[in-house]
Amino acid sequence: ELKVEQNPLFLSMQEGKNYTIYCNYSTTSDRLYWYRQDPGKSLESLFVLLSNGAVKQEGRLMASLDTKARLSTLHITAAVHDLSATYFCAVVSNFGNEKLTFGTGTRLTIIP
């Protein structure tokens, strides 16, 4: 059974600081996705990582994938308050129907 774990679960950081969220998964997969969820809302797609070594950047967020280590990272640079949200990674666990297994989530709070 595929397990997807994120660290940390909760993160409170000051504006302007950098930090990295980690996503580990237990079985082989070469496709990993990052999502953002605001309170009371559904998921917003952030990044699609399709191969080993993939790196994507959008604004102050950068995501990478190491399929050999079964690890993805989401790096936050010079955090701003608008980035406060819960971030989920998700791994495709069934390539036939694109079934996803979600990580535990990281609740990020940026303090002014």
Next chain:
Amino acid sequence: GAVVSQHPSWVICKSGTSVKIECRSLDFQATTMFWYRQFPKQSLMLMATSNEGSKATYEQGVEKDKFLINHASLTLSTLTVTSAHPEDSSFYICSARARDPRVQPQHFGDGTRLSIL
């Protein structure tokens, strides 16, 4: 714009009521849809995979007789929570398998917040 529409957004009802949630793909045919449940401060847990024209596949621990799923057309899947009780209160999210997984694997609805009194 939204490619998956979920309705209603929020529903509050008394214990024992059955509640139906609709999930529609707006501009594409979705042969596979997914239903998730999310409790406060927790991750999304897949409840079932809904395939058009066939029975849904339920995840372990999900009661198929309580959570009825119907995928009668290529654009509509419904989830009915039968005889709902307070412990069924949760945020329910549907998604539809996307045409191109290289862009994203699933298109997500906006979710339905279900509160059972």
